[in-house]
Amino acid sequence: MLSLTLREAISKLKDGSLSAAELCEKCVTRAKRVQELNFIVTENFSQSQKEAVHSARLWSEYVSGRHNEWRKFGGIPFAIKDNFCTKDIRTTCASHILNNYVPPYTATVVQKLQDAGGVIIGKTNMDEFAMGAGSTDSIFGPVRNPWNYKFAQSGREHDKINDWHIAGGSSGGSAVAVATGASFGAFGSDTGGSTRNPAAYCGVVGFKSTYGRLSRHGLIPLVNSLDVPGIFAKSVDDASLLFNAVAGHDTRDSTTVTDSMDTFTLPDDISVKHLHIGIPKEYHAPGMSPCVLEAWRRAADLFDRVGAKVSEVSLPHTQFSIICYSVLCCAEVASNMSRYDGIEYGHRAKNEDSTEELYAATRHEGFNDVVRGRILAGNFFLLKRNYDNFFLKAQKVRRLIAEDFRQVFGGGVDILLTPTTLTEAPTYSWFTEVDNRTRAEEQDVFTQPINLAGVPAITVPASLSQSGLPIGLQFIGPNFHDKEVLTVAKWFEQQTNFKRLDLSHLDKS
Amino acid sequence: MAAPMKICRFRSCAIYSRIKSKPKHSHLYKHCRHNSTQENWKGVIGLEIHAQINTKSKLFSASSTAFGAPTNTQVSIFDAALPGTLPVLNGECVRAGVKTAIALNSKINKVSKFDRKHYFYADLPQGYQITQQRQPLAVGGEVEYILIDQNNRYVTKTARITQLQLEQDSGRSLHDEEGRQSLIDLNRAGIGLMEIVTEPDFENGIDCSSFVREVQLMMRQLQVCLGSFREGALRVDANISVHKPSEPLGVRSEVKNLGSLKDLRNAVDFEIKRQKSVLKNGGTVINETRTFDSESGKTIPMRDKERLQDYRFMPEPNLPPLYLYDNSTAAQSRDQNTTNIDEEIQNMPPLPRDVRNKLINDYNLSLRNVYVLVNEDKGVTFFNEVMKYSNSPPNFIANFIVNDLLGVFNANDIKIRNSPISPDILAEIVDIKESGYSTVAYCSQLVELYLKQDITERPKTVVDNNGWRQIVDTETLKPVCVKILKENPKLVKKYFKGKEDKALSSLLMKALNETQMKGHPVLMKKIFTELLEEEKQK
Amino acid sequence: MLQRRLTYSVKFYIKRCFSSKVPEKPTWVTIDRSKLPKEPKVDREVVDLLERLSLVEFNNQEGVDRLTKAVHSANLLHAVNTDNVEPMDSVLEDRILYLRDDVVTDGNCLKDVMRNATKTLEDYYVAPPGNIPLKQKERDYGNKT
Known part of the structure; x- marks a missing residue:
């Protein structure tokens, strides 16, 4: 049952061959079984099961013809990254400072999901405040990749010496939720690749739509001008379903576009012959592993063979993109984090001598080194003496990067094809050898230019590496061409027939 | 030969009298309050006026702006800076800003942007204020206002505006001294403010307060800010320095949060005096932030240690640029809340200076009378009403209202807008005085009578009954x-x-x-x- | 070692593919750091200033080193020629900012905004004294209900 895609599950619910209550129960069981992967921070099992039972009743009424309407996702479990506010469910951003924060409201995209019947199975683990590329810097401990993972036998303690692979970040928990079958889709956030990176490492689809299509109201921000709610799904069709369900202008978010959006369904019969696929040469960056290069090559050749026009293009400022991203990210982080003082919410230190003492102590106790480091760096770049040389300079480079994309797309290219990550999912021990900032710079190299330009991008699992770990490829399109990007990705998915992770053997053990 | 004795030109000045009677008291001249204008040092002041915008909801959130609500009941999740909340701009605030900019003769920026100004304060929950620093709503402009100079003459002066910007107000903190804590009420946090920044065109306290009064009247007329100083709807910061006219400008200090015109005058004058004495004694003026204590009449430093502040301005990423339209571009806007500058210009009501000029042109009233009438809330309306019923010349009527009526009103804490004497009654009293039907003194008594007692008879009857007729035979x-x-x-x-x-x-x-x-x-x-x-x- | 073994077998695969549009070698250029402007120093004064402005401590030399590295990395931006380039605030810069009607639809949710505050007193948030003038003064603009 858990190997079904969202689309398949919905059609089975509609024809009555599947029970929503049973489905949810299976997901909860799976989630509990794989909890050593540490992907859930706050579980919502009993509530979600209650809602699923209610949905099951509504489905039966629909199936029997007693009721005409049906809720798209009635009773289907989804996982939500812990930086989306969910009313009455603890939302921590994996940080001490929000460890006991219970929001009084729900994020718009989550609300839309719930209005369509979706149930929240739990809040997923992440890097603290979405700062990181491995989901390793969380107060709840790191998230483990289910691929190549030696699950403990039921009833036995898992082997701690085991060197497992990271799930990618910062939305690692959500990726794992979908990869393990514990949920039928998940929300993450994507600031510099935080959805696409873990999606690639965990062998699922990760979609970052055009900036301005999805509401960020309720998404606790990392970098406001780059953040986009990210969608994890088992297939491209599922991603499209979820996207269409939650997209649209939100009066509570001034950065959503007011243009009306026509919802769409992806065709099943797709031809890519008429397309011009661009291969940006700068995306062969130092450190790329041969298997990633091979997957990229094979994909390019695939398009070539079916008659699409495939050509090498150039995005000349790619190399500087990660630095530009770091500067802008740190500056915005410094600004966004200044609200955490313990007065209105969040952790509050005991030092009450003066406001400044209290704030300093609260922030010291509440934030980890990564967050503090970025705040300090950000404030450094924003100092009057440094503003022009660093912040303004980074903004100018950002324009050049966005221009690169605009020019390439304007020159006739429909879709760009690139790798999503440099390598397969690295091991935890390798990943933690160096600090968070250095790692993030490496890991986000192919994903963050897309955020700087605001364009839509999707990662689709392409193949397995020599060690049997998934490798994802990224499709990028021009602004507001989400449908086109999804369509090409679906076609590619149909060609590659990637075998999703199957953990059904755990059900027996 | 001894230096000529400095002496005040105001004969009514007490210091003048003392020095005149005993020349050896000439050292007292330095205490003469008219002295400041005789010295070489010149005060240079620039002002920042913060005016709460008269809209029902706040600048970036839809909570109410009503005054006096119970603590923290007008606070939305955005105002409390809960994580994940985003600003949404109130179109009416923009319109208010545009109207004010037109009245200030400023150049309105068709595209303006918002920025974050970072600093930590308990009543600033986000840790930053959303304001407009780089590209504000309007730049430049000037205001003509009336000033009573040191010779008690009414003169017209012009001050230049640097810019006008929209920004958020902060919450209120109440200091509980006993409990060693601050109590924070965020009802005010997020209310829209217009900040009007002026060039350093002012010289002393009265100059500043006259200007601010003019701006206040202007905003009342436009209905963009109706609040009073007392309610905290209007606040002024003053940047004050002194210099000798031939030398470059001195180091300035900032006096913040002046909450009344009187405080503004006194703070500015005190600060000028303070800086002068520092410089005269060979010291240097520090660039610092100060606050004014109305009780002692002194400015005091706000921080015990002078420290540099860097607000780290950053563009507000959650608000795309604000576009304003005019008749030529109006078709491009699809939103009903956008502001058309040309339309606003057309709909502008007459401003205080327009009203004054009209009174002068139509009725040849003196500048002083015109200033006082316009300065009083509903003063001009009252004047016009009295004009309808009275036969006396306009300036005579104005003189009566300004000299006779207002004096009595002020002594009894009554405002013209709540005048207990109706215009037609007052018109009759004015005519009685003008025609000589009764004496000047008895006319004043008439006014007092109508003020204090509930009289139903017409003034002429009262005069006759009391035998107050003037003998002109x-x-x-x-x-x-x-x-x-x-x-x-x-x-x-x-x-x-x-x-x-x-x-x-x-x-x-x-x-x-x-x-x-x-x-x-x-x-x-x-x-x-x-x-x-x-x-x-x- | 694992990498080397991979490379041998993969090379075999590559030879069998079509001639690909994907570049064979990394295309990034090495930047000559000597041509870049001098980096601002992260000295004691800057450290103190940042700690005060951020209300966050560096904690130790490691923190300072981290910032120095970040600055060192950021300095590479100067290798890009940005003459006559306008800074980009947001990708939505040519979009019309949505304006709200002036209607009260929010607020009046005292419980919601207070529920997560650790310390409150009679519906007020509580903060320690600080940023106040030397002489204590009650900044009360209206009637306290």
């Missing part, structure tokens, strides 16, 4: 004058000796007493003069 007055002259030979002698004015004054006094103050003074003076001249000829 020469036949009745002449015998009185003759009698007084007969009874006061000394005064007659005084007159002949050449001290005519003094003699006449005394004679007049006596004649008034004789007539129970009802004799027409000018007439009686004329009669006296005639009689005495006749005597002289003899």
